[in-house]
Amino acid sequence: MIPELGQFALALAMAIALVQSVVPMIGAARGNLVWMRSAQSTALGQLLFVGVAFGALMWAFVVSDFTVVNVAENSNSLKPMLFKVAATWGSHEGSLLLWTLILTLFGAGVAMFGSNIPHALRARTLAVQAWISLGFLSFMLFTSNPFLRISPPPVDGNDLNPLLQDVGLAMHPPLLYIGYVGFSIVFSFAVAALIEGRVDAAWARWVRPWTLAAWVSLTAGLALGSWWAYYELGWGGWWFWDPVENVAFMPWLLGTALLHSAIVTEKRGAFKSWTILLAILTFSLSLLGTFIVRSGLLTSVHAFAVDPERGIYILALLGVSIGGSLTLFAARAPSMEGGGLFAPVSREGGLLINNLLLATACGTVLFGTLYPLFLEAVTGDKISVGPPFFNASFVPIMMPLLLVMGFGPFLTWKRADLRGISQRLWMVAAVAAVAALVLWYLVTKGPVLAILAFGLGIWLFLATLQDWGARIKLFRAPFSESLRRARNLPRASHGMTMAHLGLAVCIFGFVGSSAWKEEIVTFAEPGTEVQIAGFDIRFAKVESVPGPNYTAFRATLVVNRAGAFVQNLYPERRIYPVAQSTTTESSIRHTLAGDLYAAISEPAAETAGDVWTLRVIYEPLVNFIWLGSFMLVLGGALSLSDRRLRVGAPRRAKMPEMAQPAE
Amino acid sequence: MQRVLVMLPVAVVIVIGGFFLWGLNPDRDPNAIPSALVSHPAPAFELDAVDGVDVPGLKTADLAAAGEPVLVNVFASWCVPCRAEHKVLTRLAASEGFPLFGINYKDKPEAARDWLNELGNPYQRIGSDLSGRAGIEWGISGVPESFLVNAEGTVVWRYVGPIASAQAQDELRDALAAARAAGAGS
Numbered sequence: 011m012i013p014e015l016g017q018f019a020l021a022l023a024m025a026i027a028l029v030q031s032v033v034p035m036i037g038a039a040r041g042n043l044v045w046m047r048s049a050q051s052t053a054l055g056q057l058l059f060v061g062v063a064f065g066a067l068m069w070a071f072v073v074s075d076f077t078v079v080n081v082a083e084n085s086n087s088l089k090p091m092l093f094k095v096a097a098t099w100g101s102h103e104g105s106l107l108l109w110t111l112i113l114t115l116f117g118a119g120v121a122m123f124g125s126n127i128p129h130a131l132r133a134r135t136l137a138v139q140a141w142i143s144l145g146f147l148s149f150m151l152f153t154s155n156p157f158l159r160i161s162p163p164p165v166d167g168n169d170l171n172p173l174l175q176d177v178g179l180a181m182h183p184p185l186l187y188i189g190y191v192g193f194s195i196v197f198s199f200a201v202a203a204l205i206e207g208r209v210d211a212a213w214a215r216w217v218r219p220w221t222l223a224a225w226v227s228l229t230a231g232l233a234l235g236s237w238w239a240y241y242e243l244g245w246g247g248w249w250f251w252d253p254v255e256n257v258a259f260m261p262w263l264l265g266t267a268l269l270h271s272a273i274v275t276e277k278r279g280a281f282k283s284w285t286i287l288l289a290i291l292t293f294s295l296s297l298l299g300t301f302i303v304r305s306g307l308l309t310s311v312h313a314f315a316v317d318p319e320r321g322i323y324i325l326a327l328l329g330v331s332i333g334g335s336l337t338l339f340a341a342r343a344p345s346m347e348g349g350g351l352f353a354p355v356s357r358e359g360g361l362l363i364n365n366l367l368l369a370t371a372c373g374t375v376l377f378g379t380l381y382p383l384f385l386e387a388v389t390g391d392k393i394s395v396g397p398p399f400f401n402a403s404f405v406p407i408m409m410p411l412l413l414v415m416g417f418g419p420f421l422t423w424k425r426a427d428l429r430g431i432s433q434r435l436w437m438v439a440a441v442a443a444v445a446a447l448v449l450w451y452l453v454t455k456g457p458v459l460a461i462l463a464f465g466l467g468i469w470l471f472l473a474t475l476q477d478w479g480a481r482i483k484l485f486r487a488p489f490s491e492s493l494r495r496a497r498n499l500p501r502a503s504h505g506m507t508m509a510h511l512g513l514a515v516c517i518f519g520f521v522g523s524s525a526w527k528e529e530i531v532t533f534a535e536p537g538t539e540v541q542i543a544g545f546d547i548r549f550a551k552v553e554s555v556p557g558p559n560y561t562a563f564r565a566t567l568v569v570n571r572a573g574a575f576v577q578n579l580y581p582e583r584r585i586y587p588v589a590q591s592t593t594t595e596s597s598i599r600h601t602l603a604g605d606l607y608a609a610i611s612e613p614a615a616e617t618a619g620d621v622w623t624l625r626v627i628y629e630p631l632v633n634f635i636w637l638g639s640f641m642l643v644l645g646g647a648l649s650l651s652d653r654r655l656r657v658g659a660p661r662r663a664k665m666p667e668m669a670q671p672a673e
Numbered sequence: 674m675q676r677v678l679v680m681l682p683v684a685v686v687i688v689i690g691g692f693f694l695w696g697l698n699p700d701r702d703p704n705a706i707p708s709a710l711v712s713h714p715a716p717a718f719e720l721d722a723v724d725g726v727d728v729p730g731l732k733t734a735d736l737a738a739a740g741e742p743v744l745v746n747v748f749a750s751w752c753v754p755c756r757a758e759h760k761v762l763t764r765l766a767a768s769e770g771f772p773l774f775g776i777n778y779k780d781k782p783e784a785a786r787d788w789l790n791e792l793g794n795p796y797q798r799i800g801s802d803l804s805g806r807a808g809i810e811w812g813i814s815g816v817p818e819s820f821l822v823n824a825e826g827t828v829v830w831r832y833v834g835p836i837a838s839a840q841a842q843d844e845l846r847d848a849l850a851a852a853r854a855a856g857a858g859s
Binding site: 283287290291294301305307321322325328329332333336337339340343344380383384386387391392393394529530531532533621623 | 675676679680682683686687689690692693694695696697753754757804805806809837838
């Protein structure tokens with residue numbers, strides 16, 4: 011009964027979306043306030059009914075209702091409750107429902123909290139949002155119904171892919187989707203502005219909190235996802251340039267660019283058409299990700315079960331939404347007037363470089379991700395594009411970005427005094443250079459590029475601190491005054507400082523764990539000893555331990571350093587009889603200086619008895635990645651809590667001087 | 674000019690969309706690689722020697738030209754299990770007396786050269802497979818992977834992973850003996 015209610019709720023949500031996609035649009039065109047305001051109630055109605063459907067599916071998972079195909083295929087009565095709940099979004103159908111739920115959540119958010127937005131813009135935005143949810147609701151109801159029944163029902167379910175039975179997984183898709191799908195509302199704002207034919211500073215102000223909210227959760231989702239890969243998959247790495255990782259990363263890159271270009275549009279009225287284009291492209295990349303994951307177009311570890319019919323449907327959806335919005339952009343963008351003039355060295359100029367670099371980096375990742383497909387289509391050759399391509403192309407693009415980021419906050423609008431800034435920053439540059447040289451002296455192995463990147467990280471860190479210190483006159487004024495200044499500084503400013511520092515901290519982690527990593531893979535039996543990064547590790551024993559829906563082989567590794575006992579590590583190999591698969595449960599000694607990571611896998615040969623493949627990795631500074639990601643998220647959240655984003659549009663003391671278009 | 678420029682995003686999207694439409698062809702399986710070759714002739718391939726390593730490259734014709742069963746081993750300097758396997762292969766090639774050919778898979782020539790200089794070079798021929806193309810022809814699922822090719826140039830045995838455990842070594846000896854016996858009988 012409950013699954014049928016869920017299906018009924020979905021159908022109702024689709025009917026409401028249909029109304030919402032037409033009525034507010036006509037209302038906005040005719041100036042009919044009642045029709046415009048109807049969007050607010052329908053947006054809430056959509057959220058309600060999609061929420062009911064989602065709840066119904068979750069209920070089916072919680073009570074293990076195996077008459078529902080989706081539950082039978084992805085759950086099992088022995089599974090811990092947390093993972094039963096998480097299995098709701100573990101399959102293609104369920105995750106699509108989550109997608110739609112978040113889509114309607116953002117629509118309802120604008121309906122509830124967007125009271126400062128003009129009625130016409132809000133109505134059009136919600137109508138565009140309804141077009142998207144119409145596309146996805148119809149996709150779900152016609153090709154991927156999560157509530158299909160099965161008869162006769164199986165006695166027990168197939169179990170969720172054991173790799174996905176981890177707390178990291180329970181959290182990471184919802185967060186990733188909030189970010190991913192959250193950009194939909196920014197897209198809707200952009201399309202609404204194009205339809206309206208007006209983009210101004212106020213528009214950028216309204217859009218920014220939504221961009222920021224989506225960006226914050228996308229950052230958190232990406233960080234959690236890579237943490238999950240690192241911790242759960244036993245691959246001894248946190249990023250693999252897998253197509254599906256790339257398609258989640260590309261919206262982040264463009265979203266970051268959007269966040270910065272929207273500032274220019276808001277403060278200076280420039281970059282208007284560029285900001286709109288970024289808003290459209292960011293969400294287009296989210297859609298592209300959905301398409302790639304669900305169409306089986308590229309080979310990836312993340313792919314869902316593939317169905318060509320679904321692929322065609324999403325491709326059509328992509329064609330209409332991306333093609334349509336970009337055509338609209340092509341028609342309207344030339345008529346958008348440019349903003350104020352600025353000198354090449356100015357905050358506008360700095361943010362322009364930021365945008366160019368981020369967009370180029372994103373283009374590089376896009377090209378690398380799709381290149382195997384292009385090549386196969388043109389020549390029939392099958393190749394894979396892996397980390398070497400991305401390390402050689404993406405990393406060098408990001409390094410100048412770090413350099414410019416150090417200067418960025420010091421630049422003033424319109425025209426900046428480069429000499430003055432250099433005078434304030436030369437100490438920082440000198441310290442970073444010396445630190446890099448010392449590092450080069452200490453660390454002999456690893457590429458020179460790594461030393462350079464590390465030095466740039468130090469530069470960014472110190473330059474950001476210097477900027478913050480200058481703003482609150484730290485050490486230049488009495489401490490009480492600095493404190494007062496820090497309190498009065500807008501939260502967005504603290505947020506920027508925190509996020510930029512976070513990126514610098516991430517860089518330390520990225521460089522340390524990829525350039526100076528040590529790894530040993532060996533066949534081990536009780537008594538085997540290995541040495542890595544100053545640790546002596548003895549493989550003591552392997553024993554069999556039962557778990558709730560698996561059996562584990564648990565190894566005991568005794569870790570010593572300089573003859574003194576440090577701790578034991580217990581990596582596990584888990585065997586899931588129902589799902590007929592195995593997973594690696596790594597054991598990690600976390601310290602800020604680096605992680606000592608151990609994993610075991612199957613005996614090298616069945617007859618070999620107690621021989622295991624032991625993998626020990628030392629990843630220096632890897633925890634800085636999560637620390638830095640946390641700081642990025644915190645910075646975004648601080649900025650989001652700035653009250654200036656909640657109050658109305660900015661008021662200008664005087665109108666900006668209109669001059670030649672500067673775009 | 675600006676009118677042309679604003680059309681650019683649409684144009685790019687249409688081109689990419691065309692590729693996607695092609696990619697959705699239900700007959701196409703992106704995960705498919707040519708299937709295991711056992712009992713089939715070795716695939717056609719031709720690889721140059723690794724720069725700075727003083728053994729010749731490897732091509733299909735070289736396999737049959739040996740006139741006896743040969744072991745083709747896919748290895749790379751970045752592959753850690755290959756290091757474990759290397760010692761075993763060096764010893765087996767000497768004790769069992771079979772020609773050992775190598776395919777250096779997606780490896781920088783200088784890295785491969787250093788690796789061989791450090792560990793020794795048991796290979797009579799090494800082909801440098803920078804693009805990974807030969808690896809696909811051979812249908813490898815990872816590195817290391819080894820194929821035993823008989824005197825007629827037919828693949829008779831395949832092993833995925835390092836030939837290091839006692840069991841793997843026995844398998845290789847058995848396959849080698851069978852291939853030699855069949856060759857002597859015909």
